[in-house]
Each structure stands twice: as structure tokens, then as C-alpha cells.
Amino acid sequence: MSLRMNPIFAALVAVVLAVVPVESARADPPPVGIAEVELGSAGVDLGPVEVPRGVVVARAVEPVGATFEQLLVGMQGAQVSFEPDAEQFENAWRIVDIVRQRQMPARAAVIALATATQESSLRNLTVAVDHDSLGLFQQRPSEGWGPPERLIDPGFATNAFLDALERAAPDYGSIPLWQAAQATQRSAFPTAYARWHEQSARLVLRMLAGE
Secondary structure, three states: OOOOHHHHHHHHHHHHHHHHOOOOOOOOOOOEEEOOOOOOOOOOOOOOEEEEEEEEEOEEEOOOOOHHHHHHOOOOOOOOOOOOOOOHHHHHHHHHHHHHHHHOOHHHHHHHHHHHHHHHHHOOOOEEOOOOOOOOOOOOOHHHOOHHHOOOOOHHHHHHHHHHHHOOOOOOOOOOHHHHHHHHHHOOOOHHHHHHHHHHHHHHHHHOOOO
């Protein structure tokens, strides 16, 4: 026995099928996307970066990016420099990487490197010097920087310095480097930090360039 569909109902079904798209269950997954990466602070073209299927990437921006000229703004006094050895370079890299993780500007990395260079020559001081000063920044437990065993951890010491920098010198991006460092460290030789400005800026850019 044949079934006959009501003409009105058949018309309604035809209209619905015409306006509602039918999605194929076998549709191909979206192609692998290509992230458009902005040039880093050192002007290094990072090239296209593959991302997982279905992930939409508009633009990746390096939070600590800056040009060499921007990093030298406010530089004062005679500059000195040296070529870091493996230990010093590793400690400098730890500092720059923590600044990047915190999404702070490159200026903060330059100030932190200059400070650590002046205080410890970028070496992690595990034996107290100058009373009870320890670590990359010669931070003193007796002055509230933290317990001795934490201050010899470069990660902890760097975060402690950056926290203090943001509190003591919130305008660190627009004042001379030595003033920002001194507001944080309260050194007996406040302008000594200035001599490492150019060296620190170069190190920051080398690290951002992956050298």
C-alpha cells in the first residue's frame, strides 16, 4: 500500500530543507593555522609558526619588546662592559625570562640586569657578603628581602627585585636607570648602577634574539 503525504505538510518540509543548511558529518577539519608573529625587539623575523588545528591566532606580541635606542633612553655617565661567561650569561637569561613571564617591559629587564651586574657581577652569591647580603642582587634577609635559602634562588631573588622595583619606582620607565635601581636597592653608591646601562641593554636584545 502506498502512502500519500499531505500536500501542505510536504510543502512545509520542502521549505525547511531549503533554508536550513545540512552540515556534513564527514567535513574535513580546519587546516593548520599560521600565526603572524610580530618582529621581536631585536628586529628578528621569527617566521611563521604552526599552531594546532582549529586554533585561531591573530598576532603574537613580545611583551618585553623594545629597540636598542629606546632601551638607552636616560643613559648617564661613562659605560663599561665585559663578555659574560657561561654562568653569568645563564643568570642574565633567568632574569630576562622572568621579566618576560611577568609581561613587564624590556626596561625592567635592563634595570634588573644592571643592578645584578653591579651587585654580584651576575653571579649567585651563596655565601653572605657585606653583612648578610646574598644572591644575584645582594639582598639582605635582615632587611626583609626573604629567608637566606630563598635569596640564593635566582628566580625568587629576581621576582623579589621586580616586586620592589614596581613599588619603589613605579615610573621606572621614564627616569634614569640608576635612580630606579637605587630606589629599589638603597645602595651606598647609587650612581654605580648607571655604568652598566648599555651593557645590560645589549644583553637583553641578544637574549630576545636568541643569541
